[in-house]
Amino acid sequence: MVERKIEVEKKKILEEMAYAWDRQVGESRLAYQLFCIYRDLGRTRSYDRVVEISSRSPNTVSKYASSFQWKARAAAYDDYMNHKMRVKLEEEVIQARIRQQALGADMQELAMAGINKIMESENPEELRPLDIARLAEVGVRIENLAIGQPSEIVREESKGEVKHTVEVLDKDLVAEVGRILAEKKSQEDESSEH
Structure with a gap:
């Protein structure tokens, strides 16, 4: 018993x-x-x-x-797998934002270093003021996107209503920053060879 x-x-x-x-x-x-x-x-x-x-x-x-009860059990399995995928995706989004925020901060730091170099030197050749301004601007945009803030607010009004807000990072701006960073790296490589 x-x-x-x-x-x-x-x-x-x-x-x-x-x-x-x-x-x-x-x-x-x-x-x-x-x-x-x-x-x-x-x-x-x-x-x-x-x-x-x-x-x-x-x-x-x-x-x-x-x-x-195959249907109910399979549905429970599907729900479980969907939950696991959402958790994984959310973690990947968090990691991407952390990387973006670090990239934005690095670009701002590079811009600040360029500003300091210009202020210390009478003949700045490595970074032009326009390049520094672009680096700072893109750095702020990337960092804002990483923390969930819009990089640019676009308003389209119709009958006084705000239609939408869009986060935008201009491709040309990103290409320009890439060019600036490549030039900077090239100059650093040349300096280290001499």
Whole structure:
């Protein structure tokens, strides 16, 4: 009697711990294998496809699907996988913003170093004031985008209503900054050779 009670409790605990898409209590190895085929079909999921893939009879597949709630279990699995993908994507967005913010700060630092160099030198040749201004501007834009602030606000009004706000980073501006940074690197390389 006590052993039976322990078995019932153990079964209950195992049922609560398992995910819906894991093998269920009482589900045979074959039934679970067929469910896994169904679960892993994703958008093309159907009992007919399980029959095709497994070469099992439609009656067998239908019986197992009904007995072990394949549709609900597969939906729970889909929800779980979607959640995992969202978490991963959110982490990637955070990492991208951290990199963008660091890039923006580095560009601003480079601009500030250029300003300091111009102020210290009577004959500045490495960075022109226009280049420094562009670096500072792009650095601020990139940093703003990284922290979720718009880099530029564009308003389109119709009947006094604001239609939308758009974040924009001009491709030409990015290309110009790339050119400036390449020139700076080239000059540094030439200086280190002499």
